[in-house]
Structures are given as structure tokens and as C-alpha cells.
Amino acid sequence: MAFTNLGDLPVLPQPESFALTAAYNEDTFPNKVNLGQGVYRDNNCQPWVLPSIREAEQTLHNQQVNHEYLPIAGHAQFLTKARDLLFSPAIASQDNITSIQAVAGTGANHLAAIFCARNLRPKNVFISDPTWDNHHLIWEIAAPNVTRKLYPYYDPCTRGLNFDGMLSELEKSAEENDVVILHACAHNPTGIDPTQDQWKKIADAVRRKKLIVIFDCAYQGFASGAADADAWAIRYFYTTLFTESSSSTGPAGMFVCQSLSKNFGLYGERIGALHLITPPLLPTQGAKAHLVRLVRAEISCPSLFGARLVHTVLDDTELVSKWHEDVKTMAHRIKGVRALLKSELETLGAQGDWGHIEQQIGMFSFTGLSSAQVQQLREKHHIYMLSNGRMSLSGLDEGNVAYVAQAIKDVL
Template identity: 80%
Template structure:
């Protein structure tokens, strides 16, 4: 290995979303619009503290809680509630094959999952949707450099919809036993395109037949449709199809296991608290204790133990029936606002005669729209109109409201 002076290391670029936010903040143009950063904004395009979260903060303040270390695996009360939210009370309370650990948001959960898979499964490939959240690639590059990253078709630019046939064909022809496949549980980032329930069942059948290890990334539960149970449907269906007691321990088509990387940052508006969980599901006739011990060891080496405040907030909200009902209304409000600006943008583009079919904007779900704009068009939007979005055409809809949607629509028409 060649020794280098650390002062000679090349400067690496910032991730695009962070670089865009920095450029937006430096821009002095009065009508600039930030459609790049994946965070919720209210109708004035300002940060919004969920009322249920604010009330939980006040409750904790009045309790005068301490600030001691958590166990390595995290806050057990938080993990119980996070698991119930994700899997539903029935599965969460009865399934002994689910092990849960608190993580540094969804990113930390994904990184821990990649480390564990690389060290213990030794997969040949990890299959990642084309396109995907860009951090998936970096996480696997850093945590599992010996695992080959392979793309499976996901977005069909012709229909601006899901390429299910291409996805299934790639997994059928290229995936091997114990290979890993990353799936977005809801509100796919960046496309906003989710499989239907029947399509999810077809994907699960291929996973079971090919004996793949699934890593679900669940970053927007409740935020996508406004209903937390509906947004967790795919995860619960996979659990039912892959890991129920009806499956025989000698089954030749049982996958090795499944991870769910759960972020509570976005659906609680706790971005800076970095709160998340990792759930490992293994076949019910096996013991999870050994696998959980290896995960705990990885956490110890990385962060020693997770942070406390965000976990307390989530537990306080979900453990109180009245607060939980308020939180459900909060996420419904967020989801409804995003749906409303989707309809506004589509209507405005059609009203001003923007070239093309814009129905996909309203058909997609979640915070993002995969607009279909080219790299050159996105660059022109930034340079001429001070509108910032990712170069792949992903638009964060929370940056839109009634006062700027006409300006954005007109700018899009100008660059087509």
C-alpha cells in the first residue's frame, strides 16, 4: 500500500442535496425556490415542529428527566413502540423472531444492516433499485466493499411508472442464494413510484424462491399516504409470506432473513435528533440471540450506545393514546399538503400549456416527484430561474406552496 500525506488527499465534493442547499442559502435572488432538500416544510416553506412532538417535549421537560447512557441496543420502551408502529400490535407482540436495535436514524440502520450482511451472510451481490437514494450506494461502498452492487430496473422513463417486469427478470436471472435486495417500503426515493399490493406479492414470491435477504428501507411511514398502517403494508405482507409459522423449517425456498431500516426522523419531524431503528427478522424456528449479539457488537464499535432524547419523544407520543391520535393527524396533514401541491403543480403546468403529459406528478406518492426533466433542463432552472432540484430531476414537493407554484410551473415550461 502506498503511503500518502493526509494533506495531499483530494477534496471530495459534498453530496448533491447538501451542496444544493448550501448554494440555495447563498443565493440572494428574492424568488428562489428550494426543491432539493428532502425535508418537510409547512405552507410557508418553513420548518414545522409537529404539535404532538411539541407537547411531548413539554411533558418531558416537566418530568425533569435525566440524561444517562442508554443500553447498547437502545431504549427498550422506544423500540417496543417503534416495532408496534412498523409491524402492527399483533405481529410485534407475538413474533419472537424479530430483534430490534435503536440506530442513528435510517442512515445508521442501513449502515448497520450492510455491515452485518457483509460480515455474516457474505453475499456476492447487493441489488439496488435504479434509481435510488444516493446514500444506498455510498453506504454499501463503505461498509461492504467486497459485495458487488448491481442495479435492478425500477423506473420506466417511457411510462414514468414502475418497470416491474424488468425488476423481476433481473432478480430471477442474476440473483444468487443469500444475495441482498434493497426495497423501499413506501414513497420510493427518488421516483415516488410504489408497487401495487399485487406487485408486492410478486416481488415477495421471487425473493422467497431465490432465497434472497431483503433490506427494507422505511423512511416515510405515515408520511406517504397519511396512514401509517397502509404505508407499512408491504413489510407486513413480506413478513407473512416469508416468515410465518406455516413455513416448514426444511423449506427449500425460505430466505435467510430480512432487515427493516426504520427512520422516525421524517414522520416525527425529528431530523436533527437522528432517531431510527433496525429490525432483524429470521425464520421462526431459529434463535435470534446470536445475530442480535453480533449487531450489538457492531453498535458498540461504532457509537457505543444511541442517543436518548429523540427516543424519548417518539415513545412519549406513541405511548399516550391522545398524543398518538394527534400524531396521526399531524402526519395526515403533512401527507395532504404534499398531495395538494402535487395537484396544484400539475394543474398549473396544464393550464399554461407546458409541453408533455404531467399526470405522473399526481400519480406518484410521498415527498418527491421524479419530474422527467433532463440534467440540462435542471441546470437551466437553477441558472435562469433560481430553482434548485437534484440533477436527476427529483423535485422535493415540500418546497412548493400556493405563492410559488405558478412561478415554478412557468419556469419548467420555459426550459422544455
């Protein structure tokens, strides 16, 4: 629908997570709790700058670096190190991976969607039910001619993965050259990941049906505390689908949207990369040229400071070792508050089985609370979380977990 009078444009609602944070900030209740915002917080629920990043900041300050434009494709040394982290140096050195800097994971997803819609022209994109809400908006805006379809993911009965439903839907409905979006680790919002055996079955279906995979990887290292473990699915798909022996029977390509915002604590720097994997022996210059053209039209060139910080960390043996300890610290704290919350709920005798809180992984827990119960938590107890029941565990600490557990018991 076109509007000739701009005053007739309807007012659109804020994204829920941002509206929730705004409401939390306006709340004057002294014991309010923010379990909605997807950012890491320390043991006092305060922003935490990674020690490895603090050292990198000092290094850059001492170097008195300039602030010139980057090339359109981004910071080359940063991209090399980011690719090594994601794929491992042995895989990353292959010449069928094209990398370009993006505005965090969101920008990488947006570039992938536009590139697919313009050049690969899938009929459908399959998105997990549920998913990070921006996946839908990105494809709605960037690729309106591609039909968005859901594949089952969360089983509310078991509060686990509906793997059979997921695989069945892809087998039944996905057509050659369709896109399927997969979360590499720490699925948002459920915190539920496939097992390695399940990943292998998904990869087999992708290969047989020649589907285009877009991996969204936002939590490498932060999910489990081990960067290599969190990248297992991506590396397996690469090896299975894009070695010379398998490429003739596999898909046209695979994308990995890599965010360095969360696992480096660089939320405001918006640092990320998009990696396009093509079958071996095919020329890649054309694909890179089209990606560069899209970046030029959107942002002209990407941001510099965050890319320098990540490169400084990953390029220094001491700093990268400290970074691995930093992500372990974050992962360990999240695992700790998972155990605390489960223990408090069980001690209080809260209705139901709360084992899923510890079984899930990453920053989020899909609690199983209904939207009505979430609303009660907000209105009666000043506890803020998404209406679908997703809880950001970084908002919990030893000082408020008992209060949150009692509030949950109260609304059941």
C-alpha cells in the same frame, strides 16, 4: 490506493443534496425556490414541528428527566413502540424479530450492510435504478467485497414503474443469499411504489430464490397519511416469508431499516431502528449480540432525547391520535401541491403529459426533467433541485407554484 502524504488526498465533492442546499442558502435572489432538500415544510415553506411532538417535549420537560447513557441496544420502550407501529402489535410480539436502535435510517442501513457482509456474506446487493444515493455509498464503505448491482425500477417512457424489468433482473441475476434493497413506501427519488399485486410477485421471487431483503422505511404515515397502509409490504413479506409454514423454504432473514426522522419531524435527532427478522424457532441471541457489538464499535450507545419523544407520543393514546392527524396533515399538503403544480403546468400548456406528478406518492416527484433542464432552472430562475430531476414538493406553496410551473415550461 494508499497515501503516505495526507496532503495528496484528493478533495471529494459534497453529496449533491447538501451542496445544493448550501448554494441555495448563498443565493440572494428574493424569489429563489428550494426543491432539493428532503425535509417537510409547512404552507409557508418553513420548518414545522409536529403538534404531537410539541406536547411530548412539554411532557418531558415537566418530568425533569435526566440525560444518562442508554444501553447499547437502545431505549427498550421506544423500540417496542416503534416495532408495534411498523409491524402491528400482533406481528411485533413474535420472538423472531430482533430490534436495535440506530442513528436514523442511515445508521440502520449501515448496520444492516456491515452485518450482512460479515455474517451472511452475500455475493451481490441489488439496488434500484435510481435510488437514494446514500445506498451506494453505504455499501461501498461498509461492504466493499459485496458487488453492487442495479435492478431496473424507473421507466422514463411511462414515468412509472418498470416492474417487468425489475422482476426479470432479479429472476435472472440474483443468487441465493444475495441482498435486495426495497423501499417500503414513497420510493426515493421516484415516488413510485409497486401495487399490492406486484409486491406479492416480488415476495414470491424473494422466497423462491432465497434472497435477503432489506426494507428501507423512511416515510411510514407521511407517504399516504395512513401508517398501516404504508407498512403493508413489510407486513406481507413477514407473513409470507417468516411464518412457521413458510420459513423452511424462505430466505435466511430480512431487515427493516426504520427511520422516525421524517414522519415525526425529528430530522436533527437522528432517530431510527433496525429490525432483523429470522425464521421462527431459531435462537436470536447471537444475532443481537453481533449487532450490539457493531453499535459499540461505532457509536457506543444511541441518542436518548429523540427516542424519548417518539416513545412519549406512541405510548399515549391522545398523543398517538394527534400524531396520526399530523402525518395526515403532511401527506394532504404534499398531495395538494402535486395537484396545484400539475394544474398550473396544464393551464400554461407546458409540453408533455404531467399526470405522473399526481400519480406518484410521498415528498418527491421524479419530474422527467433532464440534468440540462435542471441546470437551466437553477441558472435562469434560481430554482434548486437534484440533477436527476427529483423535486422535493415540500418546497412548493401557493405563493411560488405558478412561478415554478412557468419556469419549467420555459426550459422544456
